[in-house]
Amino acid sequence: MHVSSTFPALLSFGLLASGLVVRDIAEDVDAETLNPKTIPQTIRRLGRGENKFKKQWKTAPASCTDLVHPSEQCIKDMQAQPHTNDVIAFSGGELKLDNNHKCSDTQFGQFQTAAWDALQLGSYMGAPDPKNYKDAVTWRTWMGPNYPDYSKRIVDNFNRVVDFEGRKKFDIYVTCSDPKNYCNIQKDGKNIGGYAYAVKGWFGYMYYYIAACAPFFTMDDLDTKINQIEKDLRNGNLNSATRAVWQKNIGQVFLHEMMHLDVVGQPHINDEHVDPDSAQNWAYGPNRTHMLARRALNQGGGAARASTNADSYAWLANSKLFYDITNYFPAPDNYKDKTRSSPADTPNMELDAWMLDFGAITEKTTDAELEERKNKILASMGGASEENKPLPKGKSLSIAMVTQVNSHSGGASLDARWHFYTTPLNRAVACDDKSPEVKELTPQGPSDPKSNFGGNHKELVWPGGSFKLDIEGAQCEYKSDGSNAGNLYCPGRVVGCKEDRLKATDQGLPQCGSSRVKFHPAVFCDF
Secondary structure, eight states: OOOOTTHHHHHHHHHHHHTOOOOOTTSSSOGGGGSOSSOOSOOOOOOOOOOTTOSOOOBOOTTOSOSSSOOHHHHHHHHHSOOOTTSOOGGGOOEEEOTTOOOOHHHHHHHHHHHHHHHHHHHTOOOOOTTOHHHHHHHHHHHOTTGGGGHHHHHHHHHHHTOOOTTSOEEEEEESSOTTSOTTOEETTEEOOEEEEEEEOGGGOEEEEEEEOGGGGGSOOHHHHHHHHHHHHHTTOOHHHHBGGGGOOHHHHHHHHHHTOTTTOSSOOBOOBSSTTOSSOBSOHHHHHHHHHHSOGGGTOSHHHHTTBHHHHHHHHHHHHHHHHHOSOOBOTTGGGOOOOOTTOOTTGGGTTOEEEEEEEOTTOOHHHHHHHHHHHHHTTSSOOTTBOOOOSSEEEEEEEEEEEEEETTEEEEEEEEEEEEEETTOOOOTTOOOTTOEEEOOOOBSOSBOOOOSOGGGOOOOOEEEEEEETTEEEEEEEOSSSOOEEEETTEEEEOEEOTTTTOSSSOOOOSSTTEEEEEEEEEEO
């Protein structure tokens, strides 16, 4: 039977008149059946106004060399910074940069847009209208059937996102520098989008510290996402308009992080598990967030816990906005127990730009505690952690020094860098090797692959330092003190490395396309 969009409201009115208990107007109707029958050629735009974050942000004081473990002097200097009254900031604080942030102008601009988009999403949320079918189905999908009992709490928390009370001692610091070298962490093939800490320092001063990784900066902003949906609709493609997973954006990710702030979430907003009695499956991404909302109330589901789950807020606000401007319901892929996919899908889209939230830390929180939190978070995301994936067998790590002479006005300079490769056993790697059997790895520090090697290939140095490497999902680390071939440390295994036969000579080195470039194998580690 076809159900018109007015039928649920009329049905509810009839039940009210008869004195019966009123059921949610969205309870029995499949929202997707009410999507437009004629595909629109344009969609409504937002009245956005000027981005009030489009100005230079302050940086942390010079005394703040480690924002995860700030010194007492750092906190004093933070508090001493004058407040810029004309800068809009969340909850009365300001958005600032780590003094070693390493953000490019482009990345800084993306942070500004992310903050503005998050503000737009938060300000878009008002109290749900029980007579508005879109409100009912959206709130029920992301918060659960008992959302009316918690709607005031939820709306108040959204309001605090856009509440600028300058008297509050709270700032948000962001960085692109990967201070803890976590940006190489993967889950189900997806690199982490960033990680965050709520730091409770001395004298009652608090701040939120967000370290963004490369996937964060690949996310579309709201305007780009809206334009893409409109383009897809014109081409007859409903995928991005009707599936929530395709609407994830940088502002939504930033809003998720904002919901963790103590000055926003009352009670405090966490990352909840779908099952309160299980250490597996965070309610993260549209599918698991929807699973939390629709879980039986007597089993820990519904709005009681969804209203303390950060991603439930992010998906509620995001879907509310896109549903209103497109008139297409953005369904989670498991809505009504169906399965939704398209040829354009990428693997594990739900984990695009996923974040590690470490929660509150104080001056007493140790690195060992933070490492334990990290491991628990990774282990509870469902499935085995990519960090603990075993090292594959039958291959080798090859390390080579590559030097290039660069001529310039007044002379020449030498660029010398260590390069890391995986190869089959007994397979020598060559300069610019394009063989599918050879894969170059990108080291993630903490040591810099750039070397001060002077260019005397008769006396090639050892690759001294510590280099984190992702070897087919195994999170490994090559270490050498600079006096020998070193070792490769992987989950549950230590591999001793050996000197390459070509290290001690400058003869017979692999030929490169230019006489200015020399490729000098130094070390190999067979595993």
